[in-house]
Every structure is written in structure tokens, then in C-alpha cells.
Amino acid sequence: MKLRQFAFIAGLLTAAVVSGSSPTDSIAPQRPVPAGNVEVLDLNGLPDIAFGETEDELTRRGILRSDVDACGPTLAGHETVSPVFIDDRLVLVWAGDPMRTTEGVTVGTPISEVWSRYPSVSRLEAPTGTYRFDGLLARRGDRAYLFLHDGRQVRKVIAGYADWVRRLFTEGAGPC
Numbered sequence: 001m002k003l004r005q006f007a008f009i010a011g012l013l014t015a016a017v018v019s020g021s022s023p024t025d026s027i028a029p030q031r032p033v034p035a036g037n038v039e040v041l042d043l044n045g046l047p048d049i050a051f052g053e054t055e056d057e058l059t060r061r062g063i064l065r066s067d068v069d070a071c072g073p074t075l076a077g078h079e080t081v082s083p084v085f086i087d088d089r090l091v092l093v094w095a096g097d098p099m100r101t102t103e104g105v106t107v108g109t110p111i112s113e114v115w116s117r118y119p120s121v122s123r124l125e126a127p128t129g130t131y132r133f134d135g136l137l138a139r140r141g142d143r144a145y146l147f148l149h150d151g152r153q154v155r156k157v158i159a160g161y162a163d164w165v166r167r168l169f170t171e172g173a174g175p176c
Contacts, residue, residue: 039078041095041159042102043143046078051143051160054088084160084168092160092168099157101145109154111136114147121147124169135169137162 045051049063055073058064064083066073075081080096100106103117114136115121124135124146133148133155144162146169147154158165 039080039099040102041081041093041099041157043140043145043159045090045093045159046075046081049075049078049090051090051092053090055085055090056088058090084164086164090160091164092158095157095159101157101159105145105147105154105157107154107157109147111147111149111151111153114138114149114154118145137166137169 040047043051045053049058055064058075059066063076064073065076073083073085075083075093078099080099082094083090084092084094095106097107101117105114105117118136118138120138122137122139124137126132126134133150136147136149138145138147139162142162143160144165146156146158146165148156148158158168
């Protein structure tokens with residue numbers, strides 16, 4: 001079951017990477033975001049959602065919704081976040097603007113700023129001949145941020161358990 005579920009999610013994620021977008025974000029030029037609208041994503045998750053929580057827990061609390069026209073469940077109040085569950089546990093999220101890391105990185109951030117805010121970031125190169133973005137992996141313990149970029153700026157922000165974030169990059173998957 002675990003392998004079949006991962007294969008399904010990997011297929012969905014691959015389609016999103018190839019298409020260059022997910023249903024909840026865009027690559028349009030960044031617009032200023034008022035300070036009150038900034039949402040913070042850290043390596044534990046979101047303010048009301050933690051990595052490792054189950055689909056049942058989030059559904060019971062009214063946070064996980066499956067009634068929205070999307071490729072999978074969505075998180076109430078977090079329209080620019082796409083959750084990924086493996087074996088019923090939240091293992092990572094794809095985040096769009098106005099979601100920012102605790103260090104202020106979001107879609108549109110120049111990669112030079114990623115390097116200055118995460119000095120130990122690792123460079124990940126997409127396989128030659130693919131339409132995938134290169135990545136910058138900022139790992140802390142068993143958690144990580146993955147910043148997919150076009151060589152100039154961040155195009156996708158992913159956070160979660162480091163093993164799943166790394167696996168997502170190497171297997172070329174996206175949210176849908």
C-alpha cells in the first residue's frame with residue numbers, strides 16, 4: 001500500500017513539475033504582500049498544522065478538506081499550500097505566495113538571498129534533458145526546505161521531512 005500510494009503521488013507531482021504549476025500557485029510577477037497577510041511555514045509545519053499529523057486528525061479539526069475542486073485534499077485557510085500525505089501522515093507541503101519560510105524566502109525570492117539566508121544549503125541539479133527545476137536543499141535534522149529555482153529566483157517552495165523532500169526531488173514529482 002505504501003509503495004502504491006507513493007507511486008500515485010509521484011505521478012501527480014511529476015505532472016505538476018512538467019506543467020510548471022500547481023492549481024494553487026502561479027509564476028506571475030510577485031506583487032507586494034501586506035505584512036498582515038504573510039503566512040509563515042517553518043520546519044514543523046504551519047501554525048495550526050504539524051508535519052506527521054494524520055489525515056483523520058486534520059479532517060476532524062476541519063482543516064483538511066476534500067470538497068474543493070482540486071487534485072487532492074486542501075488545507076482550510078491555506079489556499080496556496082498543497083499537502084502531501086504518505087501512509088496517512090502529512091510528510092511535506094508545496095507552498096506558494098504569500099507563504100514564506102521563517103527566514104523570509106518565498107516564490108520570487110532571488111536565489112542569492114536563499115544562499116545568504118541558508119548558508120549550508122546544498123545544490124541539487126535536475127537531470128539533463130528534463131523540464132524540471134534545479135533545487136537548493138536547506139536541511140536541519142530530519143526536516144528540510146527545498147527551493148526549486150530557474151537559476152535566478154525561487155519558483156517553488158517545499159518543506160517537510162527531509163527524506164521525503166529529497167525523494168520528491170530525485171524522483172521528479174509535484175503536487176498534481
